[in-house]
Amino acid sequence: xxxxxxxxxxxxxxxxxxxxxxxxxxxxxxxxxxxxxxxxxxxxxxxxxxxxxxxxxxxxxxxxxxxxxxxxxxxxxxxxxxxxxxxxxxxxxxxxxxxxxxxxxxxxxxxxxxxxxxxxxxxxxxxxxxxxxxxxxxxxxxxxxxxxxxxxxxxxxxxxxxxxxxxxxxxxxxxxxxxxxxxxxxxxxxxxxxxxxxxxxxxxxxxxxxxxxxxxxxxxxxxxxxxxxxxxxxxxxxxxxxxxxxxxxxxxxxxxxxxxxxxxxxxxxxxxxxxxxxxxxxxxxxxxxxxxxxxxxxxxxxxxxxxxxxxxxxxxxxxxxxxxxxxxxxxxxxxxxxxxxxxxxxxxxxxxxxxxxxxxxxxxxxxxxxxxxxxxxxxxxx
Amino acid sequence: xxxxxxxxxxxxxxxxxxxxxxxxxxxxxxxxxxxxxxxxxxxxxxxxxxxxxxxxxxxxxxxxxxxxxxxxxxxxxxxxxxxxxxxxxxxxxxxxxxxxxxxxxxxxxxxxxxxxxxxxxxxxxxxxxxxxxxxxxxxxxxxxxxxxxxxxxxxxxxxxxxxxxxxxxxxxxxxxxxxxxxxxxxxxxxxxxxxxxxxxxxxxxxxxxxxxxxxxxxxxxxxxxxxxxxxxxxxxxxxxxxxxxxxxxxxxxxxxxxxxxxxxxxxxxxxxxxxxxxxxxxxxxxxxxxxxxxxxxxxxxxxxxxxxxxxxxxxxxxxxxxxxxxxxxxxxxxxxxxxxxxxxxxxxxxxxxxxxxxxxxxxxxxxxxxxxxxxxxxxxxx
Numbered sequence: 001x002x003x004x005x006x007x008x009x010x011x012x013x014x015x016x017x018x019x020x021x022x023x024x025x026x027x028x029x030x031x032x033x034x035x036x037x038x039x040x041x042x043x044x045x046x047x048x049x050x051x052x053x054x055x056x057x058x059x060x061x062x063x064x065x066x067x068x069x070x071x072x073x074x075x076x077x078x079x080x081x082x083x084x085x086x087x088x089x090x091x092x093x094x095x096x097x098x099x100x101x102x103x104x105x106x107x108x109x110x111x112x113x114x115x116x117x118x119x120x121x122x123x124x125x126x127x128x129x130x131x132x133x134x135x136x137x138x139x140x141x142x143x144x145x146x147x148x149x150x151x152x153x154x155x156x157x158x159x160x161x162x163x164x165x166x167x168x169x170x171x172x173x174x175x176x177x178x179x180x181x182x183x184x185x186x187x188x189x190x191x192x193x194x195x196x197x198x199x200x201x202x203x204x205x206x207x208x209x210x211x212x213x214x215x216x217x218x219x220x221x222x223x224x225x226x227x228x229x230x231x232x233x234x235x236x237x238x239x240x241x242x243x244x245x246x247x248x249x250x251x252x253x254x255x256x257x258x259x260x261x262x263x264x265x266x267x268x269x270x271x272x273x274x275x276x277x278x279x280x281x282x283x284x285x286x287x288x289x290x291x292x293x294x295x296x297x298x299x300x301x302x303x304x305x306x307x308x309x310x311x312x313x314x315x316x317x318x319x320x321x322x323x324x325x326x327x328x329x330x331x332x333x334x335x336x337x338x339x340x341x342x343x344x345x346x347x348x349x350x351x352x353x354x355x356x357x358x359x360x361x362x363x364x365x366x367x368x369x370x371x372x373x374x375x376x377x378x379x380x381x382x
Numbered sequence: 383x384x385x386x387x388x389x390x391x392x393x394x395x396x397x398x399x400x401x402x403x404x405x406x407x408x409x410x411x412x413x414x415x416x417x418x419x420x421x422x423x424x425x426x427x428x429x430x431x432x433x434x435x436x437x438x439x440x441x442x443x444x445x446x447x448x449x450x451x452x453x454x455x456x457x458x459x460x461x462x463x464x465x466x467x468x469x470x471x472x473x474x475x476x477x478x479x480x481x482x483x484x485x486x487x488x489x490x491x492x493x494x495x496x497x498x499x500x501x502x503x504x505x506x507x508x509x510x511x512x513x514x515x516x517x518x519x520x521x522x523x524x525x526x527x528x529x530x531x532x533x534x535x536x537x538x539x540x541x542x543x544x545x546x547x548x549x550x551x552x553x554x555x556x557x558x559x560x561x562x563x564x565x566x567x568x569x570x571x572x573x574x575x576x577x578x579x580x581x582x583x584x585x586x587x588x589x590x591x592x593x594x595x596x597x598x599x600x601x602x603x604x605x606x607x608x609x610x611x612x613x614x615x616x617x618x619x620x621x622x623x624x625x626x627x628x629x630x631x632x633x634x635x636x637x638x639x640x641x642x643x644x645x646x647x648x649x650x651x652x653x654x655x656x657x658x659x660x661x662x663x664x665x666x667x668x669x670x671x672x673x674x675x676x677x678x679x680x681x682x683x684x685x686x687x688x689x690x691x692x693x694x695x696x697x698x699x700x701x702x703x704x705x706x707x708x709x710x711x712x713x714x715x716x717x718x719x720x721x722x723x724x725x726x727x728x729x730x731x732x733x734x735x736x737x738x739x740x741x742x743x744x745x746x747x748x749x750x751x752x753x754x755x756x757x758x759x760x761x762x763x764x
Contacts, residue, residue: 038712042424042719044727046700067687067712075690075708083704305449308457318428322465326457330420330449337424340719345426 003221013272021139029269055087061096069135077137077183089140126170157202196222205243212247224255285343317349385603395654403521411651437469443478451517459519459565471522508552539584587625594629606637667725699731
């Protein structure tokens with residue numbers, strides 16, 4: 001049954017598990033590539049399959065604006081629309097409304113905003129965001145939350161958390177009344193969508209704890225930690241994640257939104273996080289920044305112009321086994337589209353390999369440091 | 383042996399043949415996708431292999447400027463540089479010098495010009511263009527010619543043709559003295575590069591005939607027809623091609639440069655052309671213009687927004703079997719990179735399928751009209 005989270009092995013706080021969905025089981029800890037507009041920029045779906053991607057993230061805000069949720073629903077849902085029959089998660093749109101849209105007016109009811117594309121006026125509420133996600137038909141959908149800004153005072157974080165909780169209840173109620181409307185359920189006799197709640201609470205552990213406890217009372221099939229990686233020091237992120245996890249049920253999936261570097265996703269898995277997403281591997285790739293077992297490679301650097309070696313000698317991906325650093329540097333220097341395509345494929349391979357090693361380490365009972373590189377880059381969300 | 387052109391079947395003037403190269407035999411008639419900077423824009427080499435591409439074209443002018451021929455040679459030649467072990471043809475650079483570069487000064491010795499990229503000063507001559515192509519190491523290389531402008535008076539066409547002939551001899555002499563310098567010959571024990579001559583002569587059949595006869599006297603392993611598709615009416619192109627072919631040896635490959643639409647490449651094969659190249663399928667794809675068995679599809683049109691059918695129901699390519707017109711339209715409307723990637727894959731599949739049907743028709747002795755579509759689009763070269 002979708003949502004029947006199966007933990008197979010523990011290694012301290014880290015968990016090896018499977019999240020069954022209507023489009024296949026997702027092995028966790030998992031990194032979810034970001035496919036904002038129902039495409040991982042530049043990468044054909046067949047290549048994502050070769051990379052053994054089991055779940056993608058798509059952005060509700062972007063898909064709501066283009067091509068529109070009704071259109072996607074009428075065409076059979078996101079999976080059929082994008083030719084992808086593995087799992088998809090959609091965010092709620094809240095993060096983008098608060099980061100991309102302009103002229104926001106926040107009320108108890110929801111958020112009025114103008115599109116970042118054409119300035120047109122729109123309104124999202126818990127009900128509307130849930131309805132859109134039901135129409136899109138992703139396997140995992142997210143409650144509409146307010147992503148608390150950083151820094152925020154305690155009182156502000158508390159108010160924002162309370163709003164997120166009231167909205168979470170409205171999302172849950174709307175979802176329970178309308179979940180049967182999701183497209184493509186006929187294709188998935190084993191069940192439908194899963195709605196996850198999101199923990200907010202700023203950088204205040206006790207506010208986070210309160211939010212987590214009251215969300216758990218609402219009994220979601222999974223819980224996300226939102227509102228992190230918003231500019232705070234990394235040590236604080238770790239602390240908030242660790243302290244929040246104490247208040248989330250051990251038998252449900254835990255999703256940390258919008259992180260991180262290869263090193264960080266290993267550390268979050270160690271803390272007990274099951275799911276992560278980040279635009280970092282794909283966005284950095286498009287800017288020529290590549291993650292390898294030997295550290296970061298800025299492929300535009302002149303020193304790679306005559307480097308006939310593979311990008312990452314330890315990587316078995318289709319880019320590292322075929323092309324040289326010199327060729328990748330040439331493509332990037334010439335602004336060739338293939339640069340972005342190949343760079344993205346490699347960075348995703350690196351992230352997915354990293355998580356594969358994490359899962360292996362957990363299964364062997366020895367969660368060694370599995371990942372690459374040295375320095376930290378911060379996190380990013382589209 | 384490379385260049386040992388094997389004609390397997392004739393059907394009127396059309397020929398089914400194989401051109402052996404140091405990187406595999408090329409079945410002709412063949413359409414060669416354009417990979418200007420050692421990449422078919424946006425398409426990984428593995429996908430080109432899946433499409434059964436047997437020979438690619440790369441542009442000497444562009445590769446000379448970036449990354450430079452010496453760099454490519456030092457890294458083992460074009461094949462190793464771009465991770466492609468099937469055949470490659472390089473043009474001579476002449477066409478781009480006359481169409482892209484600025485401040486050209488033409489002398490008997492060669493052409494001085496400024497780069498279209500940074501205005502830097504360069505010089506190409508028959509010897510220099512041949513040396514560059516030897517360094518690049520393509521399987522088929524082209525004599526450095528002057529592409530006569532259109533329209534041109536008879537006297538001008540004659541002068542230009544004479545220059546092209548003098549240059550062809552210099553190319554041949556240089557090639558014979560330096561062909562052993564090509565990189566990667568150790569990888570190809572069966573032999574090295576082939577240098578083709580190019581017939582010029584404007585729109586004057588008797589000038590073309592003269593040029594062809596005198597080139598044949600120089601005994602090239604293959605002959606190209608250049609200086610067409612430069613703005614003249616299509617009927618005139620056909621006439622010049624047909625009248626020129628009369629003067630080219632039946633047992634050597636004939637390459638018509640820079641053509642054409644799917645309908646036209648079928649017609650040129652019917653006339654007895656063996657090899658063609660054109661940026662049309664790849665460039666049009668990037669602008670959302672797709673060739674299908676049902677005619678042209680302008681994928682950005684609003685009428686495809688909700689079209690759940692395949693781009694071309696008769697096409698078995700990886701795009702048509704997986705994605706809908708609605709999805710392709712969405713990607714294009716959102717300026718997503720995957721739009722250009724998928725559109726290019728489909729258009730190339732359409733061109734390659736067209737030529738595959740042409741070869742089948744010849745082998746069955748019934749060269750029926752094999753291709754798609756209706757209208758003409760003209761030809762383009764990068």
